[in-house]
Amino acid sequence: MSLIDTTVHGQVHELRLARAPVNALNPELCAELAHAVRDAAAHGARGIVLAGGPKVFSAGLDVPHLLSLGEDQAALMQAWEAFFHAARALAASPVPVVAAMAGHAPAGGCVLALCCDYRIMADGPYRIGLNETQVGLVAPEGIQALLARVVGPHRAERLLVAGAMPDAAEALRIGLVDELTHIDEVAVRARVWQEELLQLPHMPMLETRAIARREVVAALEPDRIDLPRFVAQWSHPDTQAALRAMLARIGK
Incomplete structure (x- = not known):
């Protein structure tokens, strides 16, 4: 069973994360997402919509799976590499x-979402953010740069250090998301945005976009993620205690 549902709307391909209940990002889902993005472009897509589930776009990495790997550093590296590959x-x-x-x-x-060109979110009590410090993790420098790119360095610092998760209205106000709409209209609005962009002269739009997004690609270079250091920190007692406390809260 595929973990990515693909729907073709003319020149726009919609890729929907389909790992119920919350699209937790395990290696299989990450691998399928990376393949689906490349496959869409190879098969004529001129725009891609990345959608998730109702009420949860994606809950982030599959923490129970990661904890099940114990001290297996090679398996942990493989799991995190799959995520950054996507x-x-x-x-x-x-x-x-x-x-x-x-x-x-x-x-x-x-x-x-930060790796995408544009972010549309459901209007309501939904939250978005890099809450790594809340669960005992350190967001790599490159990931911090992605956030600073959209909200500015000072606000990014405040959000990152606190592990804050702004609600939809606040996320729009600070530029973390670009647009809010009714929960049932999110994917439709995403396609409309793509279709409007595709009315522009194609080559100039794509070349301008490529120049503007160089720093997005650069932020994810291996030396700015430093995955060996990140995985080594995974075993820190503070990290393990925070992750297990989070799972206990979810379990309740």
């Missing part, structure tokens, strides 16, 4: 990508 596929997509978020987008879900 993020890089979005960032380097040769065609525009819109994140259609009909719900929450914490941590890894927010990273995927």
Whole structure:
């Protein structure tokens, strides 16, 4: 069973994360997402909509899976590499990508959205952000740069250090998302945005976009993620305690 549902709307391909209940990003889902992004462009898509589930776009990395790996550093590296592989596929997509978020987008879900060209979120009590410090993690420098690119360095610092998760209205106000709409209209609005962009002369639009997004691609370069250091920090007692406390809260 595929973990990505693909729907073709003319020149716009909609890729929907389909790993119920909250689209937790395990290696299989990440691998399928990276493949689907490249496959869409290879099969004529001139725009991509990345959608998730109702009320939760993606809850981020599959923490229970990661904790189940214990101290297996090689397996942990492989799992995190799969996630960043998907993020890089979005960032380097040769065609525009819109994140259609009909719900929450914490941590890894927010990273995927930051790799897209445009972010549309459901209007309501939904939250988005890099809450890594809340769960005992340190967002790599490149991920921090992605947030600073859209909200500015000072605001990014405040959000990152606190692990804050602004609600939809605040996310719009600070520029973390570009547009709010009714939860049932998120994917439709994403397609409309793409179709309007596709009315522009194609080559100039794509070349301008490529120049403007160089820093998005650069932020995800391996030396700015420093995955060995990130994975080594995974075993820190503070990190493990915070992650297990989060799972206990969710379990209740």
